Amino acid sequence: MAFLEVANLEAFYGPIQALHGISFSLEQGGITTILGANGAGKTTTLRSICGMVKTGGEISFDGESIAGKATEAIVRHGVAHVPEGRGTFVRVTTEENLKLGAFSRRDSKAVQQDMERVYGYFPRLKERRNQQAGTLSGGEQQMLAVGRALMLHPRLMLLDEPSFGLAPLIVQELFGILRTINKDEGVSMLLVEQNASLALELADHAYLLETGRVVMSGTADEISADESVRESYLGY
Amino acid sequence: MDLFLQQTLSGLATGAIYACIALSVVMIYQAIDHFNFAQGEMAMFSAFITWQLIDWGANYWVAFFVCIVVSFIGGMAIERIVFAPIHNAPILSHIVVFIALFQIFNATAGFIWEFTIKEFPSPFPDKMPLDIRMIGAHEVGIVGVTLIMLALIYLFFRFTPIGLAMRAAAAAPDSARLVGINVGWMLALGWGLAAAIGAVAGMMIAPIVFLEPNMMLGILLYGFAGAVVGGLTSPLGAVLGGFLMGVLENLAGTYIIGSELKLTFALVVIVTILIFKPSGLLGRVVVQRV
Ligand SMILES: Nc1ncnc2c1ncn2[C@@H]1O[C@H](COP(=O)(O)OP(=O)(O)OP(=O)(O)O)[C@@H](O)[C@H]1O
Numbered sequence: 001m002a003f004l005e006v007a008n009l010e011a012f013y014g015p016i017q018a019l020h021g022i023s024f025s026l027e028q029g030g031i032t033t034i035l036g037a038n039g040a041g042k043t044t045t046l047r048s049i050c051g052m053v054k055t056g057g058e059i060s061f062d063g064e065s066i067a068g069k070a071t072e073a074i075v076r077h078g079v080a081h082v083p084e085g086r087g088t089f090v091r092v093t094t095e096e097n098l099k100l101g102a103f104s105r106r107d108s109k110a111v112q113q114d115m116e117r118v119y120g121y122f123p124r125l126k127e128r129r130n131q132q133a134g135t136l137s138g139g140e141q142q143m144l145a146v147g148r149a150l151m152l153h154p155r156l157m158l159l160d161e162p163s164f165g166l167a168p169l170i171v172q173e174l175f176g177i178l179r180t181i182n183k184d185e186g187v188s189m190l191l192v193e194q195n196a197s198l199a200l201e202l203a204d205h206a207y208l209l210e211t212g213r214v215v216m217s218g219t220a221d222e223i224s225a226d227e228s229v230r231e232s233y234l235g236y
Numbered sequence: 237m238d239l240f241l242q243q244t245l246s247g248l249a250t251g252a253i254y255a256c257i258a259l260s261v262v263m264i265y266q267a268i269d270h271f272n273f274a275q276g277e278m279a280m281f282s283a284f285i286t287w288q289l290i291d292w293g294a295n296y297w298v299a300f301f302v303c304i305v306v307s308f309i310g311g312m313a314i315e316r317i318v319f320a321p322i323h324n325a326p327i328l329s330h331i332v333v334f335i336a337l338f339q340i341f342n343a344t345a346g347f348i349w350e351f352t353i354k355e356f357p358s359p360f361p362d363k364m365p366l367d368i369r370m371i372g373a374h375e376v377g378i379v380g381v382t383l384i385m386l387a388l389i390y391l392f393f394r395f396t397p398i399g400l401a402m403r404a405a406a407a408a409p410d411s412a413r414l415v416g417i418n419v420g421w422m423l424a425l426g427w428g429l430a431a432a433i434g435a436v437a438g439m440m441i442a443p444i445v446f447l448e449p450n451m452m453l454g455i456l457l458y459g460f461a462g463a464v465v466g467g468l469t470s471p472l473g474a475v476l477g478g479f480l481m482g483v484l485e486n487l488a489g490t491y492i493i494g495s496e497l498k499l500t501f502a503l504v505v506i507v508t509i510l511i512f513k514p515s516g517l518l519g520r521v522v523v524q525r526v
Pocket residue numbers: 013016018036037038039040041042043044045084
């Protein structure tokens with residue numbers, strides 16, 4: 001069984017059904033990207049995995065069923081979510097945001113090291129460690145969201161448009177960091193990205209969503225080579 | 237001048253009472269964004285528990301701490317049993333439950349302990365040292381207890397992971413869940429803390445106004461006023477606001493309006509502050525980029 005296995009996943013917002021039975025899987029240490037137009041259900045897929053929407057179907061993580069579990073319980077399995085909209089704790093400082101990211105951990109020494117590591121990745125955050133996080137710039141808050149997820153010392157990261165609002169140079173840097181984390185620490189990643197070419201470069205597998213259904217899947221190379229994908233998502 | 241000093245000091249003493257209540261009001265407000273109208277009645281009920289324990293022969297301090305623990309657990313239980321199920325219900329449902337709680341505590345206390353007033357012991361000495369007459373020992377004691385509670389709360393929220401998690405859960409519940417915080421239990425913890433603080437307030441107030449089920453009526457209004465003046469998001473503001481209300485009430489009562497209009501005075505202050513400075517003296521205006 002794969003590391004993350006999603007089968008016939010349905011998701012509902014009240015009477016509205018946003019996902020109509022999607023299935024996909026993610027190998028341990030792999031990076032899978034989910035592509036799709038606005039409203040296709042990418043965010044909903046990530047939110048379903050961490051129990052933030054009402055779902056049907058089966059989700060298993062590391063051999064254990066997590067469907068229907070409380071969000072905080074799923075997080076404690078080592079699933080870190082960088083949410084759409086960043087999810088900053090605006091009233092507390094940058095550093096307190098990072099501390100909150102490690103809330104469920106008890107290994108305080110390692111937490112301290114991870115904090116330094118995050119500051120190493122994002123020196124901007126270190127400069128602004130004592131600043132109220134709500135006053136950080138959009139891009140800085142995006143870095144903070146990634147940093148906070150890393151503080152969980154996750155085994156799986158769910159990344160919802162991590163490049164959102166970042167300058168192109170910073171995006172390159174961020175994706176470099178994600179690659180390092182994936183390679184060096186074996187953190188698996190499920191990546192949702194508007195920038196499809198960037199996502200396909202980083203990922204090894206890709207799924208294409210259309211109105212809540214998987215319409216195409218394959219290795220990142222196969223998907224990149226597909227004629228219709230190139231036209232609709234890559235623009236060449 | 238003597239009169240002024242006298243009135244200011246005794247205003248500080250009553251202010252300490254308001255400050256205690258304001259503190260517990262703010263604790264709940266921070267967690268759930270609502271006033272708990274039943275806060276005063278919960279404090280009264282806690283004081284009755286202590287009175288009962290002492291009546292059964294318990295030592296004052298044993299009763300004091302048992303009451304705090306019982307109130308803490310009781311506060312958590314109220315949140316878990318009564319409020320957790322209606323968490324997403326409209327604000328009106330919450331208000332109805334607050335009023336119901338108010339009635340339940342008031343009536344239950346009256347049923348068990350009757351509406352006759354009871355004397356409640358003070359843990360502080362009868363007389364001030366050095367023959368000071370301006371202010372009583374119990375009043376000084378209340379001021380001290382209030383400041384100690386404030387310091388403890390500050391340290392708790394500022395320096396402990398649980399305190400930080402409680403702030404996070406109140407401000408951004410979804411994000412809090414995403415870092416593994418159990419938001420429901422944080423709310424319950426907030427209720428427990430507020431109930432415990434309220435219990436201390438009740439035990440400090442009871443020796444002054446005498447213990448009876450309606451003892452908190454006027455005080456709660458001033459406690460609310462103190463919380464509003466100080467800013468509903470700031471424990472320090474609540475305490476300052478409470479002291480300020482006590483002093484203002486006394487001075488206004490002495491020099492301007494006379495004692496008949498004192499309660500109206502609290503309402504006037506609440507309304508004025510809400511109109512001109514809704515965030516209060518120390519309330520945080522959240523700086524937020526959109
Ligand atoms: N809270 C909600 N209530 C009702 N419908 C919702 C809600 N959130 C999302 N939807 C609907 O579910 C569908 C999928 O939304 P989702 O946010 O998953 O899209 P997405 O693929 O992430 O889009 P985008 O690229 O714009 O972020 C959309 O049709 C959307 O309108």
